Amino acid sequence: MPRPLRLALLVPVVIPVVIASLATPTSAAAEPSPPGSTERVEVFSPDGTIQQVEIPKRQVPPAPRAAPAATVTALQQTGPSSQRFDLVFVGDGYTSAEIATFQAHAASKWAEMTAVEPFSTYKNSFNVWMVNVVSSQSGVDNDPTQGVSRNTALGMGFWCSGIERLLCVNTATAKSYAALAPGVDQVVALGNSTKYGGAGYGAGGGVATASGGNASSGQVVVHELGHSMGNLADEYSTLNTTYNGGEPSAANVSKYTAAQLTSGRRKWYQYLGQATPDGGVIGAYQGGADYAYGIYRPSENSIMRTLGKKFNLIGLDAMTKAILAKTG
Template sequence: MLISAAALPAVLELVAPSPATVIGPPAGPLIDHAAPPRSPQQADLRAPAAPTVDIRRSGDPANRITLVLLGDGYTAEQQGMFREQADRAWRALMEIEPFRSYQDFFNIRRVDVVSPAAGIAEGETDGRAVGTPLGMHFWCEGTARLLCADESATARFAGESNGPQYLIALANSSEYGGAGGTGVTTLAGGSPDAGRIIQHEIGHTVGELGDEYDSAPDDADYPNLSTLNADQMRQNKVKWWRWLDAQSPDGGGQIGAYRSANGLYRPTEDSVMRTLGGAYNLPSREAIIEQIYRRVRPMDPPTPAPGAVAGRTRLTVHPLQLTGPRQLRVEWTVDGIPVEPQATDRTWLDTGLLPLAPGHRVTVRATVTDTTDWVRDEAFRDEFMTRTVTWTVGG
């Protein structure tokens, strides 16, 4: 987990470490630190329940990632403002690849937490109780732009989930700041840069990416940071060696090994993990997709359930949908021989139309694969991005 904190217009030398990530100014460098942020003592403002709204449901939460948006410092009269800011935040996230193409892999849920007073703690709290339900406050660990929340309180308001979920807490503040890579991703909901902040912070939280700017800690454990140059990566087949020399869509030129002032190499000259408002470079894009597929299968349960099926019936698979022209590939075989399904989208096969002899049973398989060229690790594709279901039909 990282901390990125701001330069205002000059770079601030920040020394206190912390494993959250604070965003710097829109066009300036970001500065990292490192030591777990401690929330001031939380006032007991627990409500028996807070209204919950599924504002976007792409599918069963058991096979989707749920992004839970919660607000802190919004009074009952300000809930409309919170809803508008929350809506802008998740929509900004879905404007950047790969989240744009994979947006149907996510459900969006909003929790309307009512605060007794407007705003959050924006000054140094010195350990005093924070008087909002989620305990959000700036100056976490003495860093002005580091925006922290009480993680246990936030999780309590978010509630249980039937599948993977990430918590995103919006503070009722127009100050510039946020945090990512911890149990709760935070941002100032009223900041003009809130949309760009969440695009960067979610890179830490979902993709487990590191900061690429010069003042980031020299921690090369992240998939987009390395101590090795391009030749060493090729020789050892590590890090983003598969992407070397490819043209990246982030405006950073060819994928290579670009040294930062902290001694580490990054894949491109620039990206959203270095400067707000950019795009993810290809190694980072691949890392995000891989983390999504570690939590979500490429298809929902088929109809009927796999196994022996009585009679001759229609078999249907339910691949997850991508936004855009490309969709997941569906392939069918009967006793190992490829067949063309009747469905134009290839999602179903009517076994009643198969030329089977009376009493004869066959094995039908359907395989769903994400063939995106944004992933070059074929072993990962085979293990996580491909699923096969099998039925025995006929008789």
């Protein structure tokens, strides 16, 4: 049994900071992309399915003036950043009159996350920060319909690269604002919208987007923390693709069958046949790491494959080890 952490909640603090070199608030729809500049992102559908796509990297023109001041508020602070995971929420499309709405949205996402293991057990292993970014206009691009353009600090918008639920952000600007927090392990950009959507910037590392006002979009963050905290691979696949590489470093995918896992005492061989929180039993199910063949995952359908599911035993073990390694 994991040993419980001591509760050390502190009084929330507000840290005033001013950014003088960030990009100006701008519409995402108008952002140019240099030729050949692309990035891979995860797209999350309302039914929980996930896919990867390659899209043009979003750019923001140089700022003609300083960005507005921002403050940082602690939603939860339980210890020094050297011994905690720092989760940082930044908001987009929230005007100065809507900062309380942003903070309520961030709190709701944190509550959604901590209803899932291992975050419910290790809730106090996190510091959670809210960077109160002020936008000139309320909302995000292409919401509620395509063609709607808004002047916002992070340039977030739906219908990114023609995909309705793909909620993109300028990652460099999001990270610049997030860096105002005392520590940063994962950045979550919340768009001021009730429409379901999000994105995971795996290649860029540590940035996810979600709709602030949507009751289910916090699952995006849980999945992304599986990557950034537990070094877990995706467990979904793309049709007609075959993996031909070496043994992956991620704990939850392998090129070996169940029999080979057992004979070689590899990875999750000790878990084979055990019941798993996401349903069924641990085995070697074909498909994972975005490949349909030649690679196996531990369970039929964990949150690393479909949002709304739970971590499987292997994912839980990896996440718990990561938490204990940092928090002691």
